Amino acid sequence: MIKMLRRRLVDLAVVLFGVSILTFAFIRLIPGDAVAIMLGANAEVTPERIEAVRERLGLHLPFYQQYFVWLRDVFTGDFGVSIWTGRPVIEEIAGHVWPTLQLTVLALALAVVLAIPLGILMAQLRGRRAEAFVQAASVIGLTVPPFWLGILMILCLSMVAPHLQLLGYVPFSKDPLGNIARLLLPAIAVSLPILANLARLLRSTLLEAMQQDYIRTARAKGVSRRGLLYRHALRNALIPFVTSVGIMAGYLLGGAIVIEQVFAIPGLGRLILGAIAERNYPLLQATILLVTLSFVLVNLIVDLLYAVIDPRAAK
Amino acid sequence: MNRSCIATLCLALTGPVLFGLPQAASAAPIAVAVDSSPSGLDPHIVTAFSSFQIIEGTIYEGLTALDKSLSIVPGLAESWTISEDGKTYAFKLRSGVKFHSGAAMTSADVAASLQRVMKKETGSPLASRLATVEGIDTPDAETVVIRLSAPTAPLLSSLSSIAIVPAKYLDDVDTLQRKPDGTGAFKFAEWQPNVAIRLVANPDYWQAGLPKLEGVNFDIVPEAATRQVGLASNQYQMLPNINAVTALQLKGQPGVELVDTLELSYTLVGMNVTHPLLGKAKVREAINYAINRDDIVNGALLGAGVPGGPLSPALKQWAASVDRFACFKHDPAKAKALLQEAGVAGPVSLKLLVLPRDDTRAMAQIIQQQLAAVGIDVTLTIPEIGQFVQDWRNSNFDLFISANAGTTEPDDYFYRSFRTGGSTNVFKYSNPELDAQLDRGRAEVDPAARRAIYNEVQSVLACSGPAAFLTYAQLYTGMRSSVEGFDILPNRSLGSLKNVTLK
Numbered sequence: 001m002i003k004m005l006r007r008r009l010v011d012l013a014v015v016l017f018g019v020s021i022l023t024f025a026f027i028r029l030i031p032g033d034a035v036a037i038m039l040g041a042n043a044e045v046t047p048e049r050i051e052a053v054r055e056r057l058g059l060h061l062p063f064y065q066q067y068f069v070w071l072r073d074v075f076t077g078d079f080g081v082s083i084w085t086g087r088p089v090i091e092e093i094a095g096h097v098w099p100t101l102q103l104t105v106l107a108l109a110l111a112v113v114l115a116i117p118l119g120i121l122m123a124q125l126r127g128r129r130a131e132a133f134v135q136a137a138s139v140i141g142l143t144v145p146p147f148w149l150g151i152l153m154i155l156c157l158s159m160v161a162p163h164l165q166l167l168g169y170v171p172f173s174k175d176p177l178g179n180i181a182r183l184l185l186p187a188i189a190v191s192l193p194i195l196a197n198l199a200r201l202l203r204s205t206l207l208e209a210m211q212q213d214y215i216r217t218a219r220a221k222g223v224s225r226r227g228l229l230y231r232h233a234l235r236n237a238l239i240p241f242v243t244s245v246g247i248m249a250g251y252l253l254g255g256a257i258v259i260e261q262v263f264a265i266p267g268l269g270r271l272i273l274g275a276i277a278e279r280n281y282p283l284l285q286a287t288i289l290l291v292t293l294s295f296v297l298v299n300l301i302v303d304l305l306y307a308v309i310d311p312r313a314a315k
Numbered sequence: 316m317n318r319s320c321i322a323t324l325c326l327a328l329t330g331p332v333l334f335g336l337p338q339a340a341s342a343a344p345i346a347v348a349v350d351s352s353p354s355g356l357d358p359h360i361v362t363a364f365s366s367f368q369i370i371e372g373t374i375y376e377g378l379t380a381l382d383k384s385l386s387i388v389p390g391l392a393e394s395w396t397i398s399e400d401g402k403t404y405a406f407k408l409r410s411g412v413k414f415h416s417g418a419a420m421t422s423a424d425v426a427a428s429l430q431r432v433m434k435k436e437t438g439s440p441l442a443s444r445l446a447t448v449e450g451i452d453t454p455d456a457e458t459v460v461i462r463l464s465a466p467t468a469p470l471l472s473s474l475s476s477i478a479i480v481p482a483k484y485l486d487d488v489d490t491l492q493r494k495p496d497g498t499g500a501f502k503f504a505e506w507q508p509n510v511a512i513r514l515v516a517n518p519d520y521w522q523a524g525l526p527k528l529e530g531v532n533f534d535i536v537p538e539a540a541t542r543q544v545g546l547a548s549n550q551y552q553m554l555p556n557i558n559a560v561t562a563l564q565l566k567g568q569p570g571v572e573l574v575d576t577l578e579l580s581y582t583l584v585g586m587n588v589t590h591p592l593l594g595k596a597k598v599r600e601a602i603n604y605a606i607n608r609d610d611i612v613n614g615a616l617l618g619a620g621v622p623g624g625p626l627s628p629a630l631k632q633w634a635a636s637v638d639r640f641a642c643f644k645h646d647p648a649k650a651k652a653l654l655q656e657a658g659v660a661g662p663v664s665l666k667l668l669v670l671p672r673d674d675t676r677a678m679a680q681i682i683q684q685q686l687a688a689v690g691i692d693v694t695l696t697i698p699e700i701g702q703f704v705q706d707w708r709n710s711n712f713d714l715f716i717s718a719n720a721g722t723t724e725p726d727d728y729f730y731r732s733f734r735t736g737g738s739t740n741v742f743k744y745s746n747p748e749l750d751a752q753l754d755r756g757r758a759e760v761d762p763a764a765r766r767a768i769y770n771e772v773q774s775v776l777a778c779s780g781p782a783a784f785l786t787y788a789q790l791y792t793g794m795r796s797s798v799e800g801f802d803i804l805p806n807r808s809l810g811s812l813k814n815v816t817l818k
Contacts, residue, residue: 031702052438084354086492095508151540158548167545168534169510264536266509279701
């Protein structure tokens with residue numbers, strides 16, 4: 001266990017380092033110059049002014065030097081300031097983490113809580129006429145784009161209940177009920193494909209598990225059908241399920257860009273999108289690093305969960 | 316499917332969400348939905364419209380102001396006198412004006428604000444507007460005297476766009492970006508990045524009885540569909556400065572009203588005169604003849620706009636009627652003849668750099684066809700905005716199509732765009748005669764004489780200048796019918812929010 005943890009932490013460092021180099025290179029490969037974008041097209045801009053801004057931002061240095069300056073600062077805990085707003089990058093990110101975290105937890109909770117009974121139901125329906133219907137529904141769930149569903153839900157609600165305030169975001173500390181209410185619609189929109197995906201996964205792994213030898217043995221020993229399903233098959237079927245949930249969590253923590261855009265939620269997705277459009281190098285760099293970190297950490301947690309589900313994995 | 320049936324479906328779709336949700340709080344401040352988050356709020360530093368629309372006329376005011384028809388009226392200066400030679404302006408300040416931070420505004424604050432704009436370290440895009448200022452005197456707390464090196468007619472107009480801030484910010488270029496401090500009807504209260512900017516009424520505002528609202532909330536809502544639904548459901552009371560397409564979608568919705576005006580902002584096809592063909596005035600004129608502006612208005616603006624010359628028809632006191640420009644009459648035969656006269660034989664191919672916006676993209680396609688009809692083969696390049704700005708600034712194009720904000724003062728835009736070596740003369744255009752006229756226009760203080768000069772400038776630019784001016788669009792603001800007293804302005808200013816009431 002400890003050994004695994006240590007190995008994983010080394011992996012983490014390597015991944016973060018690699019990602020930091022890639023991000024650094026890629027964002028500078030995008031055509032368009034940060035300073036030109038910042039100064040805009042209409043303003044009166046002299047070459048001296050452009051040069052002055054460039055120097056202030058450290059963009060006059062060669063690429064590799066910029067990277068080392070950045071790396072040195074990061075090790076002292078300084079992620080730089082946002083090119084546009086001049087505020088520390090850490091502060092900017094901190095303001096956007098919470099909505100994304102909430103949306104992730106809410107969407108995942110919805111998906112997982114519904115996917116387990118649905119998956120079991122689908123497995124039990126195998127061979128019956130209702131199966132085709134449930135399968136079709138799950139394919140629809142899988143393929144409906146969340147942003148479309150989101151817009152549709154907004155439109156519908158504005159017809160049915162025009163007085164509800166469902167757009168935007170209010171901090172939990174200010175208005176807890178309003179906060180949850182505003183996140184509910186986007187969470188539903190984001191969770192639908194995840195729900196469909198997880199339920200289908202659970203169905204197929206359950207059915208597969210039911211074919212295994214140990215199930216036949218258990219059945220021969222006289223274990224009831226319920227016992228077979230819940231105690232023996234489900235536990236084994238959960239491993240790929242948990243892996244899948246982990247990957248989804250990783251993606252969601254990176255910010256649901258489109259849904260955040262549609263529902264005007266100030267999450268990491270919008271922060272990243274804005275940073276790319278502005279060529280806001282320091283902000284983008286730090287945000288991507290954070291997203292990578294959370295992705296790797298979630299995977300680590302999933303691995304630890306394996307040990308809980310299947311003690312053999314702990315070795 | 317009838318309405319109740321749709322409603323039932325909707326209920327089924329969203330029913331679970333409806334339970335136990337809070338209803339809208341009583342809406343005392345007005346909620347204005349805007350599409351992007353500003354980068355900063357310092358009135359002397361920002362360049363983006365997303366910043367201006369929040370601070371201009373609401374938080375900040377200048378010595379002069381613009382009224383509904385864009386004429387200059389007194390602002391923080393109650394009156395002024397101009398010396399015989401046009402080189403000395405004396406402003407008498409309004410008494411009883413206070414900054415949001417509490418101190419009274421004096422001539423020292425005005426002098427410091429102007430100096431702050433002129434200081435190199437501030438890097439203000441407004442600096443060039445004060446280029447002829449030689450000195451600023453403050454004989455007493457309520458008088459400011461500006462001395463100029465040469466008569467500068469645009470000064471009064473320029474001063475309307477230069478916000479007066481407390482003198483203590485003279486050397487501070489950081490604080491005001493985050494925490495504005497002005498004299499306007501609304502004062503800054505809170506900024507949640509990517510969520511909202513909240514302004515509250517200024518109880519000490521110098522104009523008695525204003526503002527009427529308790530405050531203004533600028534909600535940052537990037538998605539157009541969301542903004543529209545928000546207006547329809549009264550979560551937002553105003554969608555300022557929207558285009559015809561959006562307005563059309565809002566039209567007829569219950570409780571939603573639209574107001575409109577012709578806007579200052581315009582579209583144009585710019586030409587790089589260093590290109591061997593575009594360097595010839597006849598070729599540029601031919602392109603003007605080949606373009607059918609009515610088609611563009613109908614095709615790209617849904618008919619909501621007008622063909623326009625170098626100045627917006629919204630600037631009634633300056634703009635020359637397009638009837639005066641021969642080349643604005645679509646005439647492909649004449650275009651072909653001109654090309655022939657210019658010695659252009661055989662097919663020509665040009666690259667058109669397109670501003671990535673819906674309207675300019677549509678216009679580019681229309682123009683591509685219109686130019687093909689006279690034998691000019693146009694290839695479109697539609698980069699993303701960052702690349703566009705860079706290519707534009709570096710004159711890396713044969714032709715470009717773009718939308719510019721436009722200004723109320725002709726000198727402001729003509730001088731930097733079309734004078735030899737002007738800071739946004741990306742056309743690389745140089746015409747000594749025009750230069751001389753622009754210099755005269757800048758120095759001439761007599762309104763009638765100035766108008767004559769700029770009439771001349773417009774005629775030169777319209778047909779053989781380095782740009783084919785295309786259209787001026789109709790600008791709309793959508794709002795709830797509960798909003799009263801709002802005036803939409805061609806320059807997109809939301810300054811009239813101070814007169815607004817919410818029923």
